[in-house]
Amino acid sequence: MRIVYPGMAERDILNAYRDLRTRLMQRTGGKQFVVLVSSLAPRMGSNTVAMNIAASIAFDEQHSALYIDCNLDAPQGAQLLHQKPRAGLNEYLVDGNVSAEQIVYESGIPRLSVLPVGTPRSTAVEYLASPRMAQLLDQLKAQAPRFIVIDVPPIEESVVARILAPLSDLAVLAVPFGMVSESQIMSGVDAVGSHRLAGLVFAY
Amino acid sequence: MDLIYIAEILRAVSVELRRYRRLFLVAVAVVAFAVLIFGAVSPKYYKTSVMLHADVTNIIAPLLAGRAEVTSIDRSEQARESIYTRRIITQVAQNAGLLSGDEPLEKVESVVAGLRNNIEVKAEGPNYFRMIYSNVDQETSFRVLNEVVDTFIRDAAERRRAESRSAYEFINEQVESYKRQLKMAEESLKEFKSTNIDGSEASVRQRIDTFRVKVEELAIQIDEAEERKRAVELQLREERRYLEGQGKVDEYHTRLAALQKQLDTLLLNYQETYPDVVAVREQIVELKKQAERDGADRPAYSSNTEVKNPLYEELRKRHAEAETDLRSLIMRKAATERLLEEERARAVRVAATQADLSELVRDYDVTREIYEEMLERKEKARLSMTLDIEGQGVSYRIQEPAVYPLKPAGLQLVHYAIIGPILGLLFPIGLVVAYVLFDPRIRIPSALLTSMPEEVELLAIVPAQDVPEEQAQRRRENKRSAIWLSLALAIYIAAVLLGSNGII
Numbered sequence: 001m002r003i004v005y006p007g008m009a010e011r012d013i014l015n016a017y018r019d020l021r022t023r024l025m026q027r028t029g030g031k032q033f034v035v036l037v038s039s040l041a042p043r044m045g046s047n048t049v050a051m052n053i054a055a056s057i058a059f060d061e062q063h064s065a066l067y068i069d070c071n072l073d074a075p076q077g078a079q080l081l082h083q084k085p086r087a088g089l090n091e092y093l094v095d096g097n098v099s100a101e102q103i104v105y106e107s108g109i110p111r112l113s114v115l116p117v118g119t120p121r122s123t124a125v126e127y128l129a130s131p132r133m134a135q136l137l138d139q140l141k142a143q144a145p146r147f148i149v150i151d152v153p154p155i156e157e158s159v160v161a162r163i164l165a166p167l168s169d170l171a172v173l174a175v176p177f178g179m180v181s182e183s184q185i186m187s188g189v190d191a192v193g194s195h196r197l198a199g200l201v202f203a204y
Numbered sequence: 205m206d207l208i209y210i211a212e213i214l215r216a217v218s219v220e221l222r223r224y225r226r227l228f229l230v231a232v233a234v235v236a237f238a239v240l241i242f243g244a245v246s247p248k249y250y251k252t253s254v255m256l257h258a259d260v261t262n263i264i265a266p267l268l269a270g271r272a273e274v275t276s277i278d279r280s281e282q283a284r285e286s287i288y289t290r291r292i293i294t295q296v297a298q299n300a301g302l303l304s305g306d307e308p309l310e311k312v313e314s315v316v317a318g319l320r321n322n323i324e325v326k327a328e329g330p331n332y333f334r335m336i337y338s339n340v341d342q343e344t345s346f347r348v349l350n351e352v353v354d355t356f357i358r359d360a361a362e363r364r365r366a367e368s369r370s371a372y373e374f375i376n377e378q379v380e381s382y383k384r385q386l387k388m389a390e391e392s393l394k395e396f397k398s399t400n401i402d403g404s405e406a407s408v409r410q411r412i413d414t415f416r417v418k419v420e421e422l423a424i425q426i427d428e429a430e431e432r433k434r435a436v437e438l439q440l441r442e443e444r445r446y447l448e449g450q451g452k453v454d455e456y457h458t459r460l461a462a463l464q465k466q467l468d469t470l471l472l473n474y475q476e477t478y479p480d481v482v483a484v485r486e487q488i489v490e491l492k493k494q495a496e497r498d499g500a501d502r503p504a505y506s507s508n509t510e511v512k513n514p515l516y517e518e519l520r521k522r523h524a525e526a527e528t529d530l531r532s533l534i535m536r537k538a539a540t541e542r543l544l545e546e547e548r549a550r551a552v553r554v555a556a557t558q559a560d561l562s563e564l565v566r567d568y569d570v571t572r573e574i575y576e577e578m579l580e581r582k583e584k585a586r587l588s589m590t591l592d593i594e595g596q597g598v599s600y601r602i603q604e605p606a607v608y609p610l611k612p613a614g615l616q617l618v619h620y621a622i623i624g625p626i627l628g629l630l631f632p633i634g635l636v637v638a639y640v641l642f643d644p645r646i647r648i649p650s651a652l653l654t655s656m657p658e659e660v661e662l663l664a665i666v667p668a669q670d671v672p673e674e675q676a677q678r679r680r681e682n683k684r685s686a687i688w689l690s691l692a693l694a695i696y697i698a699a700v701l702l703g704s705n706g707i708i
Contacts, residue, residue, distance in 0.1 A: 002669050012667050020664035049666065172663065175652065177219060181644045182655050189660055199661030202649045204219060204668040 002048075003055045003080070003109065017056040020172075020201060024053070027170060027198055032145055034137060035198070036168040038161040039154040040188045041179035047076040049174045049201055050151035054112055057147045064111040064146040066104065070160050071153050072124045075117035080107040088118020092136060093127035100139040113146070129163045137167055155188045162191050170198040177204045209650050216640045216647035217633070219668070228632050229685055233692045236628035240696065243620025244703050248612035249338040252349040255604035256283070256357075258331045280333035283356065283600075284325040286363075287335070292355055293319050300344075300351040323352060332603060338613060346608050353602065360600050372585040379582050382575040389568040396564055400557045408551045415544040422537040429533055433526035440519045447513055456495035463488045621700040 004017050024035060037050035050067065057065040069077030070089065078085060085105055092098045107114045127133070140148060150168060152161045165171060171192040175185065189197055221228050258279035286292060293316050297303040302315050324336040335353060339345035402408065467484040474481055615623075646652050649665050656662075670678070 002671055010667070010669065013669050016664045016666045020666075023663050048669070052666075175646060177216070177668075178643070178645050178647045180646055182646065185646075185652075185656065185660070194659055197660065199663035200652065200656075201664045201666060202646075202652060202662060203666040204215075 004052050005055070005109070006059055017052045018059070021053060021056040021059075024170060024172070024198055032141070032147055033169040034141070034148040034150065034167065035170040035172060036150045036152060036161065036165055036192065036196075037172045037174070038152045038188070038192070039174040039176065040156070040184055041174075041176045042154050042156045044154065044174075044176045044179055045071060045074065045076065045151075046154070046174045047071065047151055049172070049203060050149050051076075051080065053172070054147070054149040055109055057149075058109060058111040061111070064113070064144065066113045066115060066140060066146050066148045067107075068115040068148060068150045069117050070128065070150055070164065072117055072120065072128075072160070073153065073158075075120065076151070077114045077116035080109070080112070080114045081105050081116065082108065085116045085118065088116040090118040090121045090124050090127075092118075093124065093130065093132055094121070096132075100136055100143065104140070104143075115140075125158070125160060125163075128160060133164070134167055155191050156184070165192045165196060168196065171196045172198050173200050175200050175202045177202070209648070212648045212650055213637070213640060217636050219647075220636050220640060221633070224636075225681075225685070228636075229689065231632040232625070232628040233689075234628070235631050236624035236696065237699075239620055239624035239627055240617075240699060240703075243615065243617050243624075244699075247340050249340060249614060250342045250345040250609035250611075251336055251338040251613035252345045252606045252609050253334050253336040253604075254349060254353050254602060254606045255328065255332060255334050256353070256600050257603040258283075258333070258600055279331055280325055280327035283333055283335075283360075286359065287323060287325060287352065287356055288320055290316065292352075292359055296348065296351045296355050299355065300348045302348070319348070342609050346606060349606050353606070357600050357602075368585070368589045368591075372582070372589045375578065375582045375585045379575070379578045382571060382578055386568070386571045386575050389564065389571050393564045393568050396557075396561060400554075400561070402550050402554045402557070405551070405554050405558055408547060408554050412544060412547045412551060415540055415547060418540050419537060419544060422533055422540060426530065426533045426537060429526060429530040433523065433530055436519060436523040436526050440516070440523055443513070443516045443519060447516065453495070456491060460488060460491055460495070463491060617700065617704045621696070621704075624696075 004014050006014070008014050024033070027033075035053065037046045037053060039046035039049075047069075054065040054067040057063050067077060067080065068089070069075055071077075072090070075088075077088075085103070087098055087103050089103065092100070092103050103118070104113050104115050106112075137148070140146075148168075150164055152158070152164055155161045155173075173185070173188050173192065185200065294303070294312070297312075297315050297319060298305060302319075303312060307315075322338050324338075326334045326336065328334050335349065335356075337345055337349040337352060339348065463484055467481060467488065470478065470481045470484060476482075640647050646655075649662060653662050
């Protein structure tokens with residue numbers, strides 16, 4: 001996985017993400033938003049797209065971004081961190097004593113924070129539906145003005161996308177090359193709600 | 205289908221090819237080797253060919269020129285039909301030693317079918333055609349083709365002879381039949397003429413005209429004769445009345461003259477008072493009185509007045525003549541009118557038979573014309589037949605004789621060696637293109653745009669990004685593939701070289 005950065009050699013990739021970021025910002029008129037990023041194809045996560053959206057938001061010195069990793073079965077967020085996080089989303093949802101500040105880490109990229117999954121737990125999906133998750137998002141939004149990118153597992157694989165969709169302002173669905181049929185796209189759009197859907201991202 | 209769409213298809217194909225690169229390379233190699241092996245093991249055919257020229261001189265066409273249409277024939281088609289007949293094929297097989305004559309029926313069938321399949325007749329221009337025979341054996345190929353050509357030419361010549369003979373026979377038959385028809389027509393015309401002797405319409409009309417003129421003339425003559433007779437009668441009547449009066453007066457005059465003479469004689473001798481003189485004088489007076497009285501009242505006729513009058517005689521003669529003429533004219537007129545009536549009746553009969561006659565005459569004329577022409581053609585046909593029997597009108601000759609085949613026909617191993625890799629590349633690429641186009645999963649962004657509802661936007665198209673580890677792995681893999689590929693290529697080239705030099 002590669003994270004985009006200004007001045008990288010592959011200009012087409014950089015420009016694609018810059019364009020994507022700009023379009024998302026146009027949707028909300030430049031205001032901070034919570035965007036849910038998921039993939040339409042099973043076993044093809046949306047981590048690259050989600051992380052790069054967050055990274056490209058952070059290009060701008062005016063903005064900061066937070067990447068929330070909700071891939072409970074296959075955590076990815078730790079890749080962005082220098083050391084293994086002590087606590088993550090799972091700890092916060094289970095343990096009432098863990099505060100929002102404790103689980104947000106600075107990444108190596110300026111203005112990009114990461115909220116990792118933490119210790120894997122089999123029952124964690126149910127916790128996501130609890131009011132504490134909504135509370136967490138409210139706290140995070142209140143803490144600092146920043147754009148929040150929630151990375152969820154593929155829609156067909158898990159209900160996480162459906163659970164978290166109502167908590168987000170926008171939704172972006174990744175369409176990996178040669179993996180998804182039209183009907184799968186339509187059911188994915190229904191899952192997140194078409195009014196919330198910002199659009200599709202076709203990824204080669 | 206715009207350029208962007210095509211570019212996206214190509215990109216999708218290249219992505220898929222990269223994804224299945226190992227399989228792709230294997231497929232290329234397999235197909236290329238398969239083609240090469242096919243080329244190596246497929247049997248080599250040796251082709252022998254002969255070019256034949258057809259002299260298009262049809263016998264029956266000039267014979268029947270202008271009388272009947274003869275369809276023009278495609279010589280190569282005719283040759284093909286002739287060669288493929290079982291008669292010729294079996295003859296060829298026997299002459300070429302493929303059949304000895306006592307093989308089982310299945311064997312004969314298979315040999316015949318094999319020959320039919322491998323003999324090819326190709327038209328090359330209007331009167332030229334090529335016969336080609338291909339066989340796995342050079343010797344057989346050459347021998348069989350020569351046999352085919354020989355048999356064909358012989359058969360054609362025989363057929364041509366038969367054709368000209370049958371043409372002659374046909375013409376001859378026609379001549380005979382027309383002769384019969386002509387005789388029949390003559391007979392019926394003769395019979396008709398003998399039973400219908402009324403003569404022609406024209407002659408009858410002429411006679412009618414003549415008779416009519418004659419009748420008219422006779423009528424005028426009768427009128428004239430009647431008029432003449434009437435005039436003569438009138439004159440005769442006048443003459444008779446005059447004659448009667450003239451007779452009485454003459455009598456008195458004669459008596460008076462006699463008395464006067466007597467008186468004169470008496471007076472010479474006697475005195476006036478002589479009684480005789482007195483008596484004569486009294487007689488004269490008396491006679492004069494009587495003459496005066498009688499000259500007017502007394503009837504004219506006097507039986508004893510036989511007076512000789514030439515005019516009267518002449519008139520009587522004329523009268524008799526006129527009457528005779530008139531009677532004879534009337535008789536003639538009646539006779540002529542009867543003849544005229546007869547002619548009229550005949551005219552009706554002639555008109556009725558005229559139609560029959562003209563039909564018979566027409567039949568006769570037409571038949572005679574054709575018969576005479578046919579007779580002429582028959583002589584020509586006899587000449588053609590003689591020519592053909594002497595073998596001077598053979599219609600096929602060899603334009604380009606067969607050459608002993610030294611190289612097999614068709615594709616050589618080198619060709620297969622070139623085609624192999626091309627097919628090897630095209631085959632998997634074609635499969636991938638078909639896969640990209642027909643698989644319902646989306647590989648083409650513009651297809652995504654067109655198939656989605658409007659509110660679903662396409663935000664971005666993100667190119668593939670290589671992670672450094674992946675790149676390293678790819679490089680290793682490429683190196684391995686290159687080694688395998690060069691190995692395969694080396695084997696391939698070696699196989700081609702060995703194969704084309706006849707070592708394998």
